[in-house]
Amino acid sequence: MPLPLTPPLSLKGRGENSPSVGGGYISVKAMLLAAGLGTRLRPLTETLPKPLLPVAGRPILEWNLLLLKRHGITEVIINLHHLGEQIVQALGDGSRLGLRLAYSHEPTLQGTGGGIKQAAPFLKDGPFLVLNGDTLSDCDLTALIGAHRASRALATLAVRDDPDASTWGPVTLDAHGRILQINDNPPLAEPGATLPACMFAGIHVMEQTILDAIPPGPGSIIDVYTSLLSQGQLLHGYRMSGYWSDIGNPERYAQANRDAAEGRLTLRP
Numbered sequence: 001m002p003l004p005l006t007p008p009l010s011l012k013g014r015g016e017n018s019p020s021v022g023g024g025y026i027s028v029k030a031m032l033l034a035a036g037l038g039t040r041l042r043p044l045t046e047t048l049p050k051p052l053l054p055v056a057g058r059p060i061l062e063w064n065l066l067l068l069k070r071h072g073i074t075e076v077i078i079n080l081h082h083l084g085e086q087i088v089q090a091l092g093d094g095s096r097l098g099l100r101l102a103y104s105h106e107p108t109l110q111g112t113g114g115g116i117k118q119a120a121p122f123l124k125d126g127p128f129l130v131l132n133g134d135t136l137s138d139c140d141l142t143a144l145i146g147a148h149r150a151s152r153a154l155a156t157l158a159v160r161d162d163p164d165a166s167t168w169g170p171v172t173l174d175a176h177g178r179i180l181q182i183n184d185n186p187p188l189a190e191p192g193a194t195l196p197a198c199m200f201a202g203i204h205v206m207e208q209t210i211l212d213a214i215p216p217g218p219g220s221i222i223d224v225y226t227s228l229l230s231q232g233q234l235l236h237g238y239r240m241s242g243y244w245s246d247i248g249n250p251e252r253y254a255q256a257n258r259d260a261a262e263g264r265l266t267l268r269p
Helices: 060-070 084-091 111-118 141-151 208-213 221-230 250-261
Strands: 029-033 075-080 100-105 128-132 135-137 155-160 170-173 179-182 198-206 235-239 244-246
Touching: 029 060, 029 111, 060 075, 060 084, 060 128, 060 135, 060 141, 075 084, 084 100, 111 208, 111 221, 128 141, 135 198, 141 155, 141 198, 141 235, 155 170, 155 221, 170 198, 179 221, 179 235, 208 221, 221 235, 244 250
Parallel strands: 029 075, 029 128, 075 100, 155 235
Antiparallel strands: 128 198, 135 244, 155 198, 170 179
16 A cells, blocks of 8 residues: 555655755655644643644744744655644745645554554655744754764653653663663663663654664654663663743643743744
8 A cells, every 4th residue: 555645746766955064964854743642631632633733823833834944944744643633734835935845644553663664765865854833943953863873873852851751651771872771671680870860851863773673563763762772772862951841731832832932932934
């Protein structure tokens, strides 16, 4: 069965607006995960998909697209399930924002791993970014990509210090930024020198090898990562700073709107 991507795009392998790392340009595509049901924000999400909920008059998903554009990333695929056609109608082909958008339709939810796997034909040209479509941040994506290239890891996860890291799902690093555990897996044979646990911010860069490692069907990308860690594969953590918010419940949604009103989010078209 062919991959349901819309609209079809003719994509260049390299663009003059791509992030510059080490004096040269790199070509990076991105995926926004936007297929979730948004159950914790009902009844708001019964008639509007969570990624289209407005923050300071702008849909959450659009804030993320503006972040990508700020860092020169203009070729983006968005996965869809719950009320997905509303997202297509709102964003179209992306030209209004100076972007080129494609969509991956999921009649059955594929999870974070399966969703990325389904979008593989779009993402096949090299390393790529994946962002949760229901979070807000001003993460330095150019620095994240640079750290990934320097580490030579299979994937680099943006992580952040948070006193509630254990609640979000702890990520344990060594002193060099190598990821040792995610959600306390795999068990550490020799605990050694580790840093205090941080949390995964839902932003990551991955190599094509990760796509090959994702099994077919629904599943979690975190399960893929912990499997790779158990095999001794290199995953890297990039400590981000700046604004970050998960729009996970009504209280956090209200806080995000207050933050935007106070100027803590400054992305513009």
